[in-house]
Amino acid sequence: MTETTSSQILRDLIEIVGAGHVATGPDAAPWSQEWTGQTQWTPLAVVRPADTQQVSEIVKLANRTGTAIVPVSGNTGLVQGTVAQDVIMLSLDRMSAIRELRADARIAIVEAGAILSRIHDAAEQEGLIFPLFFGARGSAMIGGALSTNAGGSNVVRYGSARHLCLGIEAVLPTGEIVDLMSELHKDNSGYDLRDLLIGAEGTLGIITAAVLKLHPKPLAYATAMVAVPSLNDGLALLNRLQRETGGAVEAFEFMPGIFIEAYLERYPEARAPFDTPHDVNILVEVGALSPRDATPGPDGKVPVAAHLEEVLEGLFEEGKLLDAVVAQSDTQRQEMWARREASASVARLRxxxxxxxxxxxxxxxxxxxxxxxxxxxxxxxxxxxxxxxxxxxxxxxxxxxxxxxxxxxxxxxxxxxxxxxxxxxxxxxxxxGIGLAKRPSMARYKDPVALMAMRAIKQALDPKGIMNPGKVLPAGDQSVPPST
Amino acid sequence: MTETTSSQILRDLIEIVGAGHVATGPDAAPWSQEWTGQTQWTPLAVVRPADTQQVSEIVKLANRTGTAIVPVSGNTGLVQGTVAQDVIMLSLDRMSAIRELRADARIAIVEAGAILSRIHDAAEQEGLIFPLFFGARGSAMIGGALSTNAGGSNVVRYGSARHLCLGIEAVLPTGEIVDLMSELHKDNSGYDLRDLLIGAEGTLGIITAAVLKLHPKPLAYATAMVAVPSLNDGLALLNRLQRETGGAVEAFEFMPGIFIEAYLERYPEARAPFDTPHDVNILVEVGALSPRDATPGPDGKVPVAAHLEEVLEGLFEEGKLLDAVVAQSDTQRQEMWARREASASVARLRxxxxxxxxxxxxxxxxxxxxxxxxxxxxxxxxxxxxxxxxxxxxxxxxxxxxxxxxxxxxxxxxxxxxxxxxxxxxxxxxxxGIGLAKRPSMARYKDPVALMAMRAIKQALDPKGIMNPGKVLPAGDQSVPPST
Structure with a gap:
């Protein structure tokens, strides 16, 4: 891109969003690296639209001028999905509204820049949950979570991001706004564009808003740390617990002994899960959705916890468990979760x-x-x-x-x-997701016919190759516009 | 299409599948109308491949010669999705194998022509269910069910066809085979081609096999007919039952008084649900997944049924129900379901x-x-x-x-x-789905940008417009090859 074109594009961006919402140079620093610090880049500019209409105008400008554009929301990705050297970054952080939350219909209508933990809090106030939980939830935004089809610790019960979304609004690479903001549980009117855009990592368009599915908040939890001889025993434990509880397992997380050791190095003040170290440690959480499972009995015990204890005791007597601790308070539950949620900070100790x-x-x-x-x-x-x-x-x-x-x-x-x-x-x-980081493995292992179909779709929806170019699809398929 | 070309195509089809598996003229009659009899057509030929390789060769032939091709499996559709005047019909009925059923992994690997009720039976033998239930399950095949993203009576708990499918294999309009037969619960490697092909009604390719998700069979059911003053009261009842049972509602089906009347005309020997007719009749079914809810107590009552009775009695005393009957035997449960499942035959009484x-x-x-x-x-x-x-x-x-x-x-x-x-x-x-029947409403009501994106995808994957042409997308977008 010539310098003249660049400065013209900057002027046009300012025209669309106002001077205060276009960052360049040092002001763009917060958007110039992954949160891990492992990858850096220098964007041409970071533009922060206020609404979908502005996103549309920015993408139209990019399309007209053949300028590449990289969407970013919370910048908590792990696969170099927002690397943006010399191109426009479009940050959705100003579009953070929770537009509507209807408890009876169990939906929330949110903008792409809404932070996950804010959505969690809003849902909790209505006795509901939005069960997309992972460590970065305090800064991750729903737009990025949908674009990467994020998972987390409760997928075993509630599914991934795509399963928690009824509808989306998106700006396509042409700049046109596609309205798929369905609140319906059934809608078979044409191709499933929603699921195509979810998980496409911004290469087919920018998700700007979504209708999210909320779930009833469990009325009580029973949480335990369990040690078993092997991972196969762990799988047997999962199947047994699902059978006994009627599929109420909310989380089933594995932490090997080697992780616990590293955790205790990182957090010397923390406690180990067991007095004796074990190789296969599993955090189990079961949720009680019905009042019958959550109301304390005459002995003061909450049925869901009593039942988990009973099942674990039975398994211990059968010799299938090495050790087990059931949380007796919310503090103990938090302690169990703190270990698991520290995984990213532990890994990045070096x-x-x-x-x-x-x-x-x-x-x-x-x-x-x-x-x-x-x-x-x-x-x-x-x-x-x-x-x-x-x-x-x-x-x-x-x-x-x-x-x-x-x-x-x-x-x-x-x-x-x-x-x-x-x-x-x-x-x-x-x-x-794939981003830049996993493209070599994509090229090596993905079914070649699937790759061909993905390239055809990319070419059809984004013929100029301006949307997050170079990401997801292995090289040779996308025209990255020259940038000097 | 000229007569010479047609006969050459017939010879080529016979070359691929053998003379016994290409039907024309009167032999093609079973594939020449919808099951309702409302729409008739005359296909050029019906070809019945034995395996995916043959499907691929047939589609390659169609692609090379620019011949349109309409896939069909159980022919139980309701939207004219398999109308095939003068073109090749490809029937998947010979590809009916249940290749594998792994109870521990809770999956079944099936071919597109497997009949739903056979999949149901195979799952039941392992204490599992494939919860895609609707009236036509005795002849509907999984290929068509996925291609239309079929629903049915248990979507409230288990979702639609797409939610019950982990992976697919398909033949694309080029004849190439795409292998998306994932058994994974999480797989974020590129665009979601699976969900794009599911629900595309054969216009983007032919689904030839699938990995299906199985669920544990409820250990007991509690089934009731309930009469409420209004549909809004019905919604309140649903929310109350979901809350009380922890989301265990398996089915929640509405039959208005006018339907019951028509049902009793069609089946004069049948019984009405209540002595007094009501306007808003609801079939409720709750499933017990845990042994605790399914094991009869000291009083001989199965907890899930006792609990449903208790909740309904409470609501009756609060004046929120007009009447309720809980099934006391499997015969009574079947009778309740028979009314609901008769809807298609009742409707087609005229x-x-x-x-x-x-x-x-x-x-x-x-x-x-x-x-x-x-x-x-x-x-x-x-x-x-x-x-x-x-x-x-x-x-x-x-x-x-x-x-x-x-x-x-x-x-x-x-x-x-x-x-x-x-x-x-x-x-x-x-x-x-949309088929031919609902294209006018598609044209009128679907977001025009969404239609544009769908057309771009269709054009990209099927540039010659040979796959089930004219279906789903409103006219003006697909080249139906001339057929004389």
Whole structure:
């Protein structure tokens, strides 16, 4: 892009949103790197529209001038999905309204820049939940969560972001606004554009608003830390608990002994889950949705907790558990969750963490953990693995501290981990998306006909290749406009 | 198409599948009309491939010669989605295998021609269910159910067809096979092609196989017929029951008094649900997933049934119910379901039934029923409405017997019903799809930007317009190849 064109584009952007809402140079710093600090870039400008109409005008301008545009909301991504060197970044942070929350219809209508924890709070006030919970919820925004089809700790019961969304509004690469703001539970009128835009990481358009599905807040929780001999025993425990509770398991999270050790290094004041360390530690949470399961009985015990204790005691007597602790207070429950939610900060205790986000069928989890660990250690025998997993979803976050600064070796570890997931019928991205970071594995492992169809769709909706170019689809398919 | 070309295509089809599997003339009769008999056509030929490879070869042939191709499975559709005048019909009925059923992983891997009730039976043998239940399940096949994103009576708990599917295999309009047979609960590797093909009614490709999600079979059911003063009271009842049972409502079906009357005319030997007729009759079913809710207590009562009785008694004392009967045996439960499942045969007691399949937000159902009834009667004061509804999903099947043979008047009734659904924020197709029948309403009411995006996707994946041409998207967008 010539300098004249750039300054003309800046003037046009200011015309659309006002001078106070276009940041360049040092003012653009907050949008110039991933939150992990691992990747930096210099955007041409960061533009912060106030509403969907302004988003539409900005995208029309980008389309007319062939300027690439990268949407960003909370900037909590993990796959270099918002890298934006020399191009326009469009930040949705000013579009943060919760427009409407109708408790009877169990929906919330929100703008893309609404922060997850604000949506959580608004729902809670009505005795409802929006069950998309993960560590970054205090800064992650719903637009990015939908664009990456984010998951988190409650997918086992409520599904991923796409399952929590009834409708969206989006600005397509032409700048036109598509209204799919359905509040319906059934709507078979044409192709499922909603699910196409969800998970497309901003490459097919910018999600600007959404109709979210809310769920009743469990009336009580029963939370426990359980140690079992192996991950296969963990799967048996999950199936048993689902059967006993009628599918009421809200979370089923795996923390290996090696993670607990790293956690205690990072937070020396914290407590270990058990007096004796175990290899396979699982955080179990069961939710009571009916008053019958949540109302304390004559003995003062809440039925859902009493029942969980009873099931765990039975399993312990059968020799299927090594240890178990049921939280006796909300403080104890918070302590259990604090360990799991510290995973990102623990992993980043050292700057050059190698991490992956892989999924396999549930019955392959033990093979996966064993396989990836072995393959990673073959490549870097000094690597220290610190993985955690959403065990109930078959989703492993394999992370490790390499023993070397050699980026080639680190790359080799990541690739070996992806290869092992694929070998077990899995995916190279469970819940983080592809961005730039996982394109090599996309190229290597995704069905080539699927890639061809994705490219055809991208070309059809974004013929100029201006929307978040270079992301998701492996190279050779998108025209990144020249930028000098 | 010239006669020479047609006979060459027939020879090529026979080459692919064998002479015994290409039907023409009278042999094609079973595929030459909708099951309702309302629409007839004469296909060029019906070809019945044995496997995905043959489907691929047939579609490649169609692509090469520019011949249109219409996929069909159980032929139980309701929107003229398989009309195939002078073109190839591809029937999936020979591809009916249930390839694999893994109870621990709760999945079934099936071919597109597997009949729903066979999948139901296979799942039940493992104590599981595939909860896609509707009247035509004895002949409907999974390929068609996915292609139309079918719904049915249990969507309130388990979702529609797309929510019951983890992965698909499909043949794209180029003839290439796309492998999306994921068994994963989380997979964010690129665009959601699965959900794009599901519900596309065969216009973007042919679904040939699927990985289906199975659910635990409820250990006991409690089923009741309830009469309430109004549909708004019905919604309050649903919310109350969901709260009391922790979301265990499996079905919540509305049958107005006018439907019960028509039912008793059609089946004179059948019984009415109540001694006194009521306007708003609801079939409620609650499922017990946990042993605690399903194991008879000291009094011999199954807790889930005792609990439903208790809740209904409380509501009756509060004056919120007019009447209620809880099924005391499986025979009584079957009798309750028989009424609801007779709706299609009742509606077709007279040949020229006018029917719609509309959805609105749950809190608009009463307004919808009142509105559509009033508008239909304005146009045809002699019309006799016989509607039923999946009340728990906000989905009304408005049907009526017109007092006139005038097709213009019948069309006007249908259009007025769609208009009323749209006015209340609803959809013109809840679970049947668009086909040919609903294209006028698609053209009129669907967001024009959404239509534009759908056309771009259709053009990108099927540039020759050979896949089920003319369906779903309103005219002017697809090149139907000339057929003489």
């Amino acid at each position: 700057p050059n963490v190698v991490d992956n986000d892989i999924a396999v069928p549930l019955d392959k989890m033990q093979a996966l953990v064993e396989g990836v660990t072995a393959r990673a250690l073959e490549i870097d025998p000094g690597l220290r693995p610190i993985c955690v997993a959403h065990l109930g979803d078959g989703n492993l976050h394999f992370a490790g501290w390499p023993s070397t600064e050699d980026p080639g070796l680190q790359k080799a570890v990541k690739e070996a981990v992806d290869a092992e997931a694929i070998r077990l019928g899995g995916s190279i991205s469970a819940e983080h | 040949p020229n039934v006018v029917d719609n399949d509309i959805a609105v937000p749950l809190d608009k159902m009463q307004a919808l029923v009142e509105g559509v009834t009033a508008r239909a009667l304005e146009i045809d004061p002699g019309l006799r409405p016989i509607c039923v509804a999946h009340l728990g999903d906000g989905n009304l099947h408005f049907a009526g017997w017109p007092s006139t043979e005038d097709p213009g008047l019948q069309k006007a009734v249908k259009e007025a019903v769609d208009a009323e659904a749209i006015r209340l924020g609803g959809s013109i197709s809840a679970e049947h």
